[in-house]
Amino acid sequence: MTFALPDHISDFDTLPRMPAWVTSMRAETLEDVAFLSGAALNHLHLVLSRVDLPHALLRDRLALRAAAACVAFSGRPEREAELRDAVHLLRPGDLPGPAGETYLAWRRAVERPVSIKALGRAFPAFEPGQIAAWIDAGKGAPVIRAAMALEAVLREAPRADEAALILADAALAQSLGWDHVVPLLAAGLKRTDLRKQGDDLRLACHRALISSVIEAVRQAADLARRATLLKAVAPKLRAKGAGNAVEMFLTWDAVAPSALPLPDRAARRLCDRLVDLGAVRELTGRDTFRLYGV
Structure with missing residues (x-):
């Protein structure tokens, strides 16, 4: 038996939809793609300001998606289902394995307000000063800062894809005034994009953010509805x-x-x-x- 939502809850979408021109418009130049990614990020900013959104749940689900992308970049076979098992079925004393460690790093990065200390929990191998320097590697607009942070990490630690992507999302979050890291770039980038530099990398980041923000907004709307239902049945x-x-x-x-x-x-x-x-x-x-x- 399923529980029906009250009419005043079920008769409307709780979150605004992404404008159709953002999702359907095709752009090739850096300027056009940057315009669309800015519009998408602005829409996501409005969505994230909603109090009826289960923010922690959305970040955790996006973290799983980002972790799966990072694992795929490394050539490993694990996908989202296997990552869930690797982390949520751990017993005391068990090790999560490389794929599970990747997922745990993303979860640690998003569960607390963004700070050098919080990011250090995700990357204990890196010194706090190094993390701070990477996040502050870029100047200018949010996506430029994120791309420059990504490039800075991979220049000094070429195999640290996961750290580079998390810190790029952290730079993006800080420049947009978000309290927490919201995993976006990893799921939208290709493995080959991580070896790009300069304007080529910026273009790839803008494209990645358009596709990832569209999916994040879709997931946010879905989770908001599901969370409303869970809260409605909780008294029962x-x-x-x-x-x-x-x-x-x-x-x-x-x-x-x-x-x-x-x-x-x-x-x-x-x-x-x-x-x-x-x-x-x-x-x-x-x-x-x-x-x-x-």
Whole structure:
């Protein structure tokens, strides 16, 4: 049985849609592409200002997408489903493996307000001064700063694709006045783009941001609707600790029943109940070792 949203909630989209001319207009020159990426980022800025958006959940889901792109850049076979397993099914003492480490780095980068200290949690191998220098490598408009940060990292650490992309997103976030890193560039760039420089790299970054922002806005609208439904059904949940469990679903891309603040059997029953209500989805398609998410 699914739970129907009240009419005043379900009869409208909670977030504004991307203008059609941004999604359909074809541009070739750097100036035209820069104009479109600026329009897309402005629209995303408006979306991110909405209080009805589950911000942490959106960032975590975009982090998974970015991590999958980085793993693909490295030639590894893991995709989003495998990354979820590598992180969310970890047991105490287990190691997540290279792909899991990539996903964890992205999650650490987005979960706290952007700062050198927070980014240092994602990259403990780099000195704080080095991270600060890379983020501040560029001057000018936000996308130019992001591209120059990306180029600066890869110039000094050619194999640090993941760090370069995260720090480029951090430079973008800071220049736009966002509190947190929002993963955008990795999912839109190609592996070959990371070896470009100057205007060629800037053009690639503008193109990447257009496509990634379109997807981020789509995901934001979807998650806002799903989060509204989860909040609507939350009062119907009787299990002790259900409120904290709901907050976890509104924060993380995926949740294992064992991570919920309930006894094991009660946690599985709560997950099944939320699936029956249409408030969360089972993400793996498996009978065991299941993961759930909004």
